[in-house]
Amino acid sequence: MAWMWTPEAERARTARGGHTVATKVDILHGGSWAYTLKAIGGEVSASAGSSVRASVGCTLVDPTGTLGKGDVGDLLNADECEIAPYRGVVFGPPRRREREYAPLGVFGLTSHELDDTPDGLTIRLTGQDRALIYQGQMLNALTVRAGTPIEVAIRMLLAARNPTVTLLAMRTGFTCGPLLYPSTTNVWDAARELAASVGGILFHDRTGQAVFAMSGPQSDAPVAMYAEGTGRLGKVTKKIDTDTIFNVVIAESPDGRIRAVAQDLDPTSRTYARGRYGPRPAPTLVNQHFHSVDQAMQAAVARLDYELGRTETATFTGPPDAGQYVDEAVVLHRPASGFHYRGVVVDELDMPLEVGDGDGAEMTVRCRSSRLARDGRMFPIEEVAA
Known part of the structure; x- marks a missing residue:
């Protein structure tokens, strides 16, 4: 946040x-x-x-x-x-x-x-x-029982490398297991696979706290505005890509018995799957933890949202704003570049530590658009008990 x-x-x-x-x-x-x-x-x-x-x-x-x-x-x-x-x-x-x-x-x-x-x-x-901390193996094998909530299984994996870990996580409503992770398992990769099975992401925030949240903007509303004439906005570079964007995402279990398809069905979109652009499927999301079509669809929609966000991107510079971070929604206003109080999502951020005259070196912010609306469900973030 x-x-x-x-x-x-x-x-x-x-x-x-x-x-x-x-x-x-x-x-x-x-x-x-x-x-x-x-x-x-x-x-x-x-x-x-x-x-x-x-x-x-x-x-x-x-x-x-x-x-x-x-x-x-x-x-x-x-x-x-x-x-x-x-x-x-x-x-x-x-x-x-x-x-x-x-x-x-x-x-x-x-x-x-x-x-x-x-x-x-x-x-x-x-x-x-x-x-x-988690990019390595475990001392012992780890067993996850059938019916274990996804968020609890993620914490179990992280605790295998760091017993004192705290995890702020959404309650997904989906379960996994039975699972047996051998000691040679890369903990971070395995935990991220579980997170991806519900369209989630696993990361550490600006305070070092481990967080499991839904993919996409982590702020409910724009947290900052970068507008022409305010002194907060420097160079703006806009890029529109209507050639390499995947507009169809297929998510399925390894045996193919569970399968969900998410696609851009907005007729006004440049990448409308049933229009001139045509269907362009992304590499199939295959995840062993898909146990229902609803779960696979949630993962597919999350990936499609991120993919369609690449259709229109912006890179801007400005005085460093240390309160800003990735996956937060901001407002960008530069009419000459076609941004009229446009809501965008911060995708990448370079924050300088150098202090010179004035604010010192500028920050560089790369943003993506956010195309698909959520289904309205809220995933409150809370600590997962051991």
Whole structure:
């Protein structure tokens, strides 16, 4: 969900004259704060369609100058260390300046590099979000009983790699099992297959929390507006694709006994399946966890919604908005490009950590359209019990 700023921070952040930016990167050990470093470059990148939703690459310095080379080695022990970058705003009267930050994710380290010069230490880090924890095998085989809710089975898989995991999940109304996962199972891949069987996605949000939700916009209404003349919108690139879009999605069980077909049946659509564009099926969704036509159809519709969203895409730049994240609906207004207060969904986001003059480097946002309406059912997100 979009980050909620306090009213004071929101006023400062959206002021026409710009605002003073603050960034930091917290070092976590065992999920708890251990140290804070200053970011002088890099960015956080997020993609709604990726197996691992977010990654980070950043250049850091120690603002206190107290770290020694040996201290850094202990601090950045990849077996214990996670990094949590933030971007925020400085506001308030000169003698009582306050800082408010929006989290940009929690990342496990994939590499670190250290430059030790007479001027001090410069640290370069790369990382992936907490999906990294689950990209591996289990110590023991896992049995899932028949009739186990999909969301409970997903949590069981994640707990096989991380016993203390908490999962915020929708109640799907669908079950799975009996299943036997051998110890060689890649936990993240298996959990994502379960999620996909109901048209869902599995990801970690900006706070590092594991979430299982329905594919598509995670906000019920637009969370931000990027409009011409507001100072929040830079370059806009629009792309219309009516040649490579799949407008039919078939979902079926491995034995073919359960089969559902979702297609673009909007006569006004450029990709209308029964019109000039014709039917263009996507590669068939085959999932061992389909146990009913309703379940397979839900998965097919979710995939078709995402696919048709590629028909019209937009990429725009602007001053970094740290409250923004992928899979959120925003309003884009650039009449010359054909966007008249158009609702779009953020598909990819590059958020800079660099702070320079004004807001520093610009953010880059890639959006897709959202074509198909939901069936009206709501999937409240709540924690799944062990």
